[in-house]
Amino acid sequence: MAKRTGRHKRNRERRQWEGLVFLLPSLTGVTVFILLPFADVVRRSFTSVLGAFTGLKNYQTVLHNSAFLRAAINTGKFTAVCIPLLLGISLLAAVLLQGQKKLGSALKSAYLLPMAIPVASVVLLWKVLFMRNGLLNGFLAWFGAEPVDWMNSGSAFYVLVFSYLWKNLGYDVILWLAGLAGIPEEIYEAARVDGAGEWRIFVSITMPNLLPSLYTIAVLSFLNSFKAFREAYLVAGDYPHESIYLMQHLFNNWFRDLALDKMAAAAVLTAAVILALVLILQRAWERE
């Protein structure tokens, strides 16, 4: 018995080593191109630009920096508004799409199309729509409204939210559809036989079964929310309206001014917050 247990243990260890070996190339790439540079960023967060050790001074500077606080608030606000909206709308669209037989394929492609459009083209589209002489103002002028430079007003935030939702909706719809496809049809049939309505089915069957997908989609959507910076930057430059002044704008401008010490400290803080959020989410789903 001991001999069988020992052999079993050695086989398990060997399988683990082999697995690690196959993981090694990818792990090497991640280590060299992401982990090591980030370690350097962490190091720089405790030094001046030229490498002299400064302790926690950079963190103090960043936490007292008004621009950092504003960018952090804007980024948090953007995320807090966009993620629930995106998850909700994309889930609704996926549920409605699931039942479509004839038009389902075409509609899926239509939802995914915004993702295929290059950022520069999207920016051009936003300028045509939302600038002072844009189509939206032209439409509103029929009703006697004064023209508004939407991207340089308080509405810029909502334009960015709309842009994010428009671009990422299709991606989340596809992920939800994959999740929905994994729910056995028999459960739905059994529920209908028991007299459950559509809403009851959705709440009691669909949602619980989608929880594993929810974690993945939430994390991916959260990471994608940072890409909204590209449109904001290309439309409005280094200094956009204050409502869409995001963390990346700050990093971009700090890099231009060679404030790498502050940038490193802010990057570490941001990474820590994101990591914490992801871990909390993971823990929450694991408990479920």
Add this chain to the structure above:
Amino acid sequence: MTRKIRGRCAVLLAAALLLGTVGGCGKDQKTGSEEAQVDVQQTGADGQQTGADGQQTEADAQQTNAEGQQTDDPQDTERELRQDTEYDPAADGLEYAGPPASMQEKEKADTTSGQSADAAMGRYMERELAVPEGMSMFVAFGTLEDGALRVLGQSKALNSACVWDSRDSGASWETTYVLNEVMGAENTYCVSGAVEPDGSLFLCMPDPYAQAEEETMENYIYGKILPDGTWQQTDLAFPDDGSDDMMSGYLHKVICAEPGKIFVKKLTGADCIYLFDDTTGELLATYNQEDAYVDYFEKAGGAIYAFGTKDILAFDCATGEQRAEDAVLTEEIASDQRNLTVISSDTFPTVMCDGAQDGEVYYATRDGIFRYVSGGSVVEQVVDGNLSSLAKPSVMLYSLQSLQDGAFLLAVRDDSSIKFLRYLYDASAPTVPDTKLRIYSLNENKQIRQAVSMFQARNPHYYVNYEVGMSGQDAVTASDALRTLNTEIMAGSGPDILVLDGMPIQSYIERGILQDISDVVQEIKDTDGLYENITNAYETDGGLYAVPSRFKVPVVVGDPDILAQITSLTSLGETAQKLREEDPDIQEIVGFSNIYWTVRTYYEAYSAGLLKEDGSFDGEELENFIRQMKTLLELNHYSDEQAGAVYTTTLQEGEEGYDFTSILSMTNFFLGEEKIEQANLNSGFQLQNFLAAAEKIGPITYHTTPYMDGNVFVPCLVMGVSSQSAEQEGAKEFVRFLFSQSAQAENQSGGFPVNRAGMAEELGAAPTEAVSGTGFTYRKEDGTMVDVSYDVMGLSDEEKENFLNIVESLDTPALTDGVVEDLVTTQTAECLAGHLSVEDAVHAIEQKMNLYLQE
């Protein structure tokens, strides 16, 4: 294969991948630089290629130069290199101490151990020859059958075209012909011509015998000076191309095809090159392509090269057919628009000549002298423009000639003087100097280019590489360029010297990126003297990390009584309104070129007042600034056509790097259509022009801008040395030179010099005669013609003293932060154009400025 073996193979494979990844990241930089050196094709005197790997250099190193001198002693080499330049260190009050100590040690090590294995040797050295005494204008030169050099030009003193010969390779010249005497006329003025090998010359000139007041085609005559010195007039049988303007007889270019035949192109009329018999005037051939535009042409290697605005056409001289086999050459030249852009009627962007072999072509541009063999696939650089005077912005090319000894002779105009530059191969000189300096600026700067070229000539052991962040050829913005620069700095491969205009100067100082150059500044202060009120503009904690090497003076121009009423920006607006009430018909009360540049001009004069003492942004001052600018624009009356030009709210394509804030236009003053103008004074010549115009218009004067407490100046060409530079000594050497009198006296409209001796030279000697003449003809809207001309005299002592007093009083540097300037200028321009209300513009600027200042 068993699982054990599979596992071990996987481990080996993964280990190999890991090692390859880590090894690839640590690629040897030196290997990269060696490879870069090999790409530089250098050609020896006999046309053999030499490479940076030194394989052929040993053989070349034994070659003798034209004088038959051979030297292996590095000290002799150094002396000879220095003698080849005309630098007189005493003129700068500095002693040339030779190469820096670190380089002397390196040279000593090279001497004791033999030449460095990596050093490629041999390059063409530039030497300036004497020009004929009294020559005020160059027309053409050529080599005669007996090897003598012959030059055709103009002598201002004799008021005649002249011909000079040199029989000692340009060391001295003797006058051979004075055309007034040859032609029995007065005031002969040759505009173009060609020297033929037998000594005859073909000329084009306004008819010296004509008495007609109105010039017509008949007023240009053509003819030859024969070898016996007699004049023979020739009528060239041009075909009728429909041109009959007064310049239609002007020959833009004449080149000798062979003895007795000439190629010509007219300045106006058909875009053709004609071949004539220069004795009978018979038209022998025409070279053209339908719908092709030809600016000028060159002849070399058996082909005619017709230069257009975008491309070059090559025609075979013998057959007249277009040559496709020279596509490599024409495309290479045409790839840089500068090589095609003709700026004046007597100089050319690219000049060519024949080589010794059939089909061999040499051509010169700003980038150097190049060699090409017809039908070949390679264009070789023979002379690097960066290591010669060719890269100087002030140099413009007349003509290139290859000499029998293998040297090249280049006639150029450098500013207002004519120079003959000879390039002779020196096998003992390093192909590329060992010590490299990198200078970086965001925008192309002629002042820096000029200084680089001058420094290079005086310090041949340095190779100075001038890099520009925004070339204007791509969509790179200032932010993009700065990020790229910062990446290089942090990687340790940043430039040695920074031109800090448009850069975050304070940020660089705070982060220790810049070296304290107080010692360099002190040296210049002790010798020539500096305007410390300017140079100390960025003094930080007693150190000078960023020092302006030039400055502009914002001035407001107008009637003295009007200027006396202007004490602030608000009073400018009030005064302008009063003037409009008094004179409702005048076009402009305050001059506007276009909205963007005018706002920027006023911003530079007013910017220092937009920040409070605590560094925060003053919204009230900003609002006042925008309101006053709006008022000034609205008080002007423009026609629809004029409004189209004025209402430009952004930087236009091609304007990057240019300084339109320094354009002080007096045209509307002459026309009586303007009361007040503002601009930045940036040179002594501009001041002379203004004062001459002011005297003509009278009474007009100028003051420093009175919009805030203190007298504002605009720091320009702010220089810094990188604290990360490996060539600290060399970098400081360059900065020292840039602040020296000789460099400071060379003004490419980059601003006044901060060097006191340089300023004295800039303002010129006491006026004895006109510096230049100027004038214009203008048709007013009512059809009347206004004809203005006047002489520009040198500054009187009183005028100089007045200006120097102003310079001494300057105490407030304008804000040079590019981010702030862009924010304020663009939003204000949008407001003036009616796209934004004043409140919206103020709010937008304040909000963005707050973000910027909070960062």
